[in-house]
Amino acid sequence: MRVVQGTRPLVIFDCDGVLVDSEPLSVQVLVDALNRRGVEIDEEEAYARFLGRSLSTLAQILHDDFDHSIDAAFLEDLRHELYDRFRQELKPVPGIAGVLETLDSTICVASSSQPERIRLSLSLTGLLERFEPFIFSASMVENGKPAPDLFLHAARAMKTDPADCIVIEDSPAGIEAAQRAGMAVFAFTGGSHAGAPGYSERIAGLAPDVVFDAMPDLIHLVRQHMEGPDRHRSPRAS
Secondary structure, eight states: OOOOTTOOOEEEEOSBTTTBOOHHHHHHHHHHHHHHTTOOOOHHHHHHHHTTOOHHHHHHHHHHHHOOOOOHHHHHHHHHHHHHHHHHHOOBOTTHHHHHHHOOSEEEEEESSOHHHHHHHHHHTTOHHHHTTOEEEGGGSSSOTTSSHHHHHHHHHTTOOGGGEEEEEOSHHHHHHHHHTTOEEEEEOOSTTTTSTTHHHHHHHTOOSEEESOGGGHHHHHHHHHHSOOOOOOOOOO
16 A cells, blocks of 8 residues: 555445445345345355445346346335335444544545445434445446446545555445455454355355454554555455
């Protein structure tokens, strides 16, 4: 990471599973909806295939691997059910509010979710004003995670070199996207979905710069990273 001591890096937060503890709700709603449509998939497989992926990528996987196409009616029903669950049950990741108050960095959100869902999630958990208007969605770029497009788009919009960015991610697809963008990536494994079978192994296998499971630790982890040796990053090969 090419950061001169004393400068402020851009910290790019994923939303689901990093800012809001939404992944178990999202996976439960998705699996139930797919099962009703005759797609046999359980939560373990859903985590492995869909965690951190954009809606368009999800649709492509269902088409290619399950011979199932999702239509507008399915998406509308899914959205209504998910938003209802969010309004009833969604919580912020423990400790994130204090981190955002204390972190001495420029911040933004870059999520695979649609802008409407990102803003609803952040609004329900009291985090929206911390980020608005610096909220970036996979719908704004051609290719979703694990492609680097979204993180590179966020860096350009925030006028920051990718080498001066730290991405906070919880998904294998997001970690790979950050690495391919030439950014430092801190893997957060403190969400309530972290106990899913194989999750920890998939995260460790990608060798992120940092793995941490308590959000308040992010303050000193960012500081340590800034004060460490100068590390210029190049995007990884696709």
